[in-house]
Amino acid sequence: MRPVRRRYLPSLGALATFEVAAKHLSFTLAAKELNITQGAVSQQIRLLEKALDVSLFVRKHNALELTPAGTDLFASVAAGLDTISEGVGQLYPGNQPQTITISATNGMAAYWLKPLIDSFRADHADVGFVVLASDEDGAMRNYSGVDIALLCGNERSEVGEELHYLFPETAQPVCSPSYMAAHGPFETPQDLNRANLLHLHERHWSADAIGWQPLGWEEWFRAQGAHWERGASSLSTNKVSLLIEAALAGEGVMLGWQHMVAALVEQGQLVLAHPAPVTAGRGNFLRCQTASLQRPAVASFVDHLLASLKS
Amino acid sequence: MRPVRRRYLPSLGALATFEVAAKHLSFTLAAKELNITQGAVSQQIRLLEKALDVSLFVRKHNALELTPAGTDLFASVAAGLDTISEGVGQLYPGNQPQTITISATNGMAAYWLKPLIDSFRADHADVGFVVLASDEDGAMRNYSGVDIALLCGNERSEVGEELHYLFPETAQPVCSPSYMAAHGPFETPQDLNRANLLHLHERHWSADAIGWQPLGWEEWFRAQGAHWERGASSLSTNKVSLLIEAALAGEGVMLGWQHMVAALVEQGQLVLAHPAPVTAGRGNFLRCQTASLQRPAVASFVDHLLASLKS
DNA sequence: CCCTTGACATTAGCTGAGCTAATGCCTGCC
DNA sequence: GGCAGGCATTAGCTCAGCTAATGTCAAGGG
Structure with a gap:
């Protein structure tokens, strides 16, 4: 049985979806924030526009723009949801410290x-x-x-x-600047075969709190269509911190998750040994x-x- | 697949249901306004309270009261929905005159x-x-x-x-004060057998725009558990207006739908010949x-x- | 010019939130 | 004690809201 319309309004959930899409000017980013598929956002917006009998977005190639009606609606829906959110938030006062x-x-x-x-x-x-x-x-x-x-x-x-x-699960090869000076540059993925590749041990991946398919050098070389020669390595550990410290110390090249090493790269403590990423489908x-x-x-x-x- | 939560809020539809229930302080009246069953309102409020982990209503016998949290939430949800409604309303400007x-x-x-x-x-x-x-x-x-x-x-x-x-489809016997003075009072339903009962003809009920089971004297007597003697009547018509004018003129007693005769009764132009109603299940x-x-x-x-x- | 990329549009199909219908429970009233 | 009326609960139904897959289109790069 079809949900009833309240306050002569269309689906309030759809209006909230609209607000997120309008904020991002992207159905794809809205989908990410809401953790639903882009198709779900697209469909919901389409049904909302039909119910309201008004266009809210101008679809451009690889971009959205709000129509004047969409801009006005965005303002009032955002303000309305702000009011409601504030009210819900105030149900829990005095949570200090x-x-x-x-x-x-x-x-x-x-x-x-x-x-x-x-x-x-x-x-x-x-x-x-x-x-x-x-x-x-x-x-x-x-x-x-x-x-x-x-x-x-x-x-x-x-x-x-x-x-x-x-963010996606993406990693890139990184090492210390001193290691790069001594052994680099590595211009092709194949070149990394001559580096001391530092490994995140299989036990890391199979640990209870992780339980994922490994994302290591084997996966990296395969993603670049290059051949991994499986050279000797000075370190393989299930402890990420030990790995990072070894890389910082100039011991070799590690696969660094973008979110983990971004700050270190920005500070110049690590550099990209090669820009090519590997991304897991998660x-x-x-x-x-x-x-x-x-x-x-x-x-x-x-x-x-x-x-x-x-x- | 389960709808996603937006803005860290519970179901926005449920909040709108809560607003109606809080306004009426009645799940039954809220259900009537929303055109859903009382059980649907009750369930939706229960799930909302569970999601928020807070009680919004105090359930009393045949009554609801808002808790302090419910009162606060009602204010912000109503204000938020007002803002959204206003925004939706303004999508259609210039509709004057x-x-x-x-x-x-x-x-x-x-x-x-x-x-x-x-x-x-x-x-x-x-x-x-x-x-x-x-x-x-x-x-x-x-x-x-x-x-x-x-x-x-x-x-x-x-x-x-x-x-x-x-409102429900409910009718009661009514007549002019003068008819009442001359022929009343009618203390039991059975007493109405001696009145000149004015009839809404069967053609009224079978007309294309109505198409409902009749709600006439036969149904009224049956509802009161009384015997209808089917006495002679001065008028039977499919035109409600003719019927009302005849009753106003003191010709006899008609079955008057509450919503149609309420004003005439208030103005003293008609009086209840007998207070017992008959209600159709619609x-x-x-x-x-x-x-x-x-x-x-x-x-x-x-x-x-x-x-x-x-x- | 062709291919790739990335974002929106659309569709088939699945599923649980939202509903109905029925019934139970409880308290106040007669 | 029985009735009335409103809320609570449950079994079961259904379609809104979603996924997954695929299509379309325009911009950019080779």
């Missing part, structure tokens, strides 16, 4: 999350964090005990939780309990985190 | 709708009305040509339209095109009409 509990894998926690927390705390010194990191203990992802879980995979949310797509997500999101600090942090992905 | 086209049966148009239009125009003198009334022409209900249709039955809305429950509805509702005058009139049912 704030502590936010987050779970993540070790590498994610140390090389991506903590810097982000530090930048957040620059403006929110009153908010404390509990960071629960492990590659082995799968229970860390179980989230009755945490506010936010950072996850890799193809996640789904359950009743009572929210899910946000962060993404990184943030999953959060709805109840936690009613706490302003948690909502602020999630906003901060998502905003950081756009800069 | 206003003309509203309404279809109804003859009796409904003459004895209920027109007084309502008059009271509305007291405050909206710039709005004109086209009233299309017929008991015979079923095409009047076809609503590509009308903004609003007043209907009797168990209606359903289609895509692109809204439906509102107005209701009266207002059905309206979504596109029409975007016009402010139409929306205002519908609000006026619905508000009049509460006083």
Whole structure:
């Protein structure tokens, strides 16, 4: 049986989808934020325009523009949803002082999350964090005990939780500038066969909290259509931190996840040994309990985190 | 597949349902306004409270009260939906001067709708009305040509339209005060056998625009568990207006639909010959095109009409 | 000029939120 | 004690909202 229309309005969910699409001017990015497919966004917008009997977007090649009607509607829908969100948020007053509990894998926690927390705390010194990191203990992802879980995979949310797509699982070869000076440059993928390739051991991937297909040098060479000669390596470990420290020390070349090494590359501590990436068909997500999101600090942090992905 | 949560909010449709329930302080009345069952409202509110992890209502016997959290949420959700409604309404500017086209049966148009239009125009003198009334022409209900249709039955809305429950189909015996003085009182239903019962002819009920099971004296006596002696009657007509004029003139007793005779009873032109009602298992509805509702005058009139049912 | 890329459009098909219908529970009223 | 009326609950139905796949189109690069 067909849902009833309320307040003479079309689907309120569709209006919220419209708001996200209008914000991004992209159905694809809206789909990512909402964790649904681009086709679902496209269809929902189409049905909304039909129900309202008005065009909201001008479709251009590889771009969207809002129509004047769409611009006006975006303003009022965003304002209306802001009002509603504020009201829902105020159901949970007095949550001070704030502590936010987050779970993540070790590498994610140390090389991506903590810097982000530090930048957040620059403006929110009153908010404390509990960071629960492990590659082995799968229970860390179980989230009755945490506010936010950072996850890799193809996640789904359950009743009572929210899910946000962060970025794809992409890695590139990186090494220290000194290693590059001594052994580089590596102009073709094939050239990396002469480097000391540092390995993330199979045990990392099969650990309980990860449980994914490996994304290592074998996958990298295959993606570039090059032949991996499987030369000797000075290090293979299941500990990402040991790997990164070895790379920083100039020991060799590691495959570095973009989100983990971006800051180090920016600071010049690491350089790209070769620009070619390898991407797994999975993404990184943030999953959060709805109840936690009613706490302003948690909502602020999630906003901060998502905003950081756009800069 | 499960709908995604937007803006960390629970189902926006559920929040809109909550707003209606909070306004009425009744799941039953909210269900009537939304044209869904009371169980659907109850369930939706229960799931909303679970998702928010907060109680919004205190359930009392035959009554609801808003909790403090519910009161706060009601204010913000109503304000948010007002903002969104206003934005949607403004997609259709420049609809001046206003003309509203309404279809109804003859009796409904003459004895209920027109007084309502008059009271509305007291405050909206710039709005004109086209009233299309017929008991015979079923095409009047076809609503590509009308903004609003007043209907009797168990209606359903289609895509692109809204439906509102107005009131049940209930009738009571009425006559003029002079007839009452001369022939009354009628203390038991059986007593009405000695009155001149005025009849709405079968052709009225089988007319194309109505097409319902009759609701006449036979049904009234049966509902009271009394015996109808089928005495002679001075008038039987398929025209409700002729019937009402005969009753006003003191010719006899008619079965008067509450909504049609309420004003005449209030003005003392008619009195209840007997208070017992008969109710058909159907209701009266207002059905309206979504596109029409975007016009402010139409929306205002519908609000006026619905508000009049509460006083 | 052809191929690739990336974003929107569309469609077939799946599924659980949202609904109905029925019934139970509970309290106040008569 | 029985009735009335409103909320709670449940079994079961269905289509809105989604996925997955594919088509279309225009811009950019070789």
